[in-house]
Amino acid sequence: MSTTNDKVTRWVRPEIRALSAYHVPDSGDVIKLDAMENPYNWPEAMVDEWLAVLRDVELNRYPDPSPDGLKEILGQAMGVPADMEVLLGNGSDELIQMIAMALAQPGRKILAPEPSFVMYKMIATFTGMDYIGVPLAGDFDLDLPAMLAAIEEHQPASVFLAYPNNPTGNLFDRNAVKAIIDASPGLVVVDEAYHAFAGDSFMPELDVGSGKYENLVVMRTVSKMGLAGLRLGLLAGPSAWLTEFDKVRLPYNINVLTQKSAEFALAHRGVLDQQTQQICEDREKLMVALEAMGGIKPLPSRANFILFGVNKAGVTATGVFESLKAQGVLIKNLSPAGGVLQDCLRVTVGSPEQNEAFLSALINSLD
Ligand SMILES: *Cc1c(COP(=O)(O)O)cnc(C)c1O
Numbered sequence: 406m407s408t409t410n411d412k413v414t415r416w417v418r419p420e421i422r423a424l425s426a427y428h429v430p431d432s433g434d435v436i437k438l439d440a441m442e443n444p445y446n447w448p449e450a451m452v453d454e455w456l457a458v459l460r461d462v463e464l465n466r467y468p469d470p471s472p473d474g475l476k477e478i479l480g481q482a483m484g485v486p487a488d489m490e491v492l493l494g495n496g497s498d499e500l501i502q503m504i505a506m507a508l509a510q511p512g513r514k515i516l517a518p519e520p521s522f523v524m525y526k527m528i529a530t531f532t533g534m535d536y537i538g539v540p541l542a543g544d545f546d547l548d549l550p551a552m553l554a555a556i557e558e559h560q561p562a563s564v565f566l567a568y569p570n571n572p573t574g575n576l577f578d579r580n581a582v583k584a585i586i587d588a589s590p591g592l593v594v595v596d597e598a599y600h601a602f603a604g605d606s607f608m609p610e611l612d613v614g615s616g617k618y619e620n621l622v623v624m625r626t627v628s629k630m631g632l633a634g635l636r637l638g639l640l641a642g643p644s645a646w647l648t649e650f651d652k653v654r655l656p657y658n659i660n661v662l663t664q665k666s667a668e669f670a671l672a673h674r675g676v677l678d679q680q681t682q683q684i685c686e687d688r689e690k691l692m693v694a695l696e697a698m699g700g701i702k703p704l705p706s707r708a709n710f711i712l713f714g715v716n717k718a719g720v721t722a723t724g725v726f727e728s729l730k731a732q733g734v735l736i737k738n739l740s741p742a743g744g745v746l747q748d749c750l751r752v753t754v755g756s757p758e759q760n761e762a763f764l765s766a767l768i769n770s771l772d
Pocket residue numbers: 441495496497498499522567570571596598625626627628633636637638
């Protein structure tokens with residue numbers, strides 16, 4: 406008699422069974438600095454106004470399957486050139502998945518530098534594509550010769566470049582990114598999830614006026630701007646590509662609460678921008694404090710988080726992580742990823758009070 410497990414083993418694809426599900430730790434009552442979330446709420450009056458908008462939402466109706474108004478507002482807010490198309494996703498994660506589903510065939514490849522955003526590899530696996538990871542150089546910038554050689558050898562259907570990169574926080578050399586776009590036979594996706602904190606972008610390169618790239622698309626999300634709970638991402642690029650990606654989109658992928666809330670939030674853009682500005686200033690303060698601390702080595706960041714290595718005798722990154730947790734501060738331990746991340750931790754920039762609490766806990770943990 407076969408058991409349920411036998412059935413599962415027989416039918417679920419081996420590469421799926423080999424995965425571990427994306428793990429989000431239960432944070433409970435801690436200072437949560439592990440997930441690049443914006444720490445701020447909205448002013449009370451704005452919350453009331455938002456709730457008034459939600460009152461009129463018709464939950465009994467399907468949402469607008471292609472919310473042109475929202476695309477227009479979001480496209481403008483993100484600086485999408487006028488002649489480029491916009492595609493919305495349930496978070497940029499879903500956009501990565503749509504791109505992969507549209508390109509996937511047995512033997513086709515997704516290529517990305519490593520370490521980078523883990524979903525590139527996971528979604529390649531979900532869609533039956535091969536994944537090629539090319540190690541970053543020692544300074545965490547792109548190893549351009551290695552990238553070009555891998556592109557030549559593997560002819561990837563798509564290359565994913567996070568700009569700035571997660572988990573390292575740096576912006577790759579702009580000319581190296583351009584060289585990769587030039588050399589790539591397939592699509593290059595520049596993932597600008599941290600654009601609000603970066604002060605640099607490939608969005609203008611999409612402009613046909615400046616334009617030369619027939620294989621570039623640029624991805625953004627509202628998640629790191631303070632709207633992670635909405636699940637809304639945007640892909641900008643030539644309509645020839647986006648028309649195809651739109652065909653694999655599930656019809657109602659952006660729910661009505663997200664549509665209305667995003668429109669509302671973008672109409673109050675000043676509040677989000679001010680929060681972002683505050684986070685950038687606090688990132689610099691946090692960086693100064695970390696640089697002054699012995700036993701750790703922070704990396705320059707153009708995002709809303711800082712990666713730092715632990716290099717003190719007798720202290721491990723995992724030890725520091727556990728000590729912080731015991732003191733009520735949750736950050737991200739990257740040691741399990743191994744390789745160049747062996748002794749690394751990543752902290753999200755929080756409110757000034759949260760950053761202070763993190764710094765005191767960190768000093769304790771290094772004792
Ligand atoms: C956080 C993150 C995303 C995911 O964004 P969602 O829109 O929340 O799905 C995408 N890319 C990178 C590099 C990220 O760090």
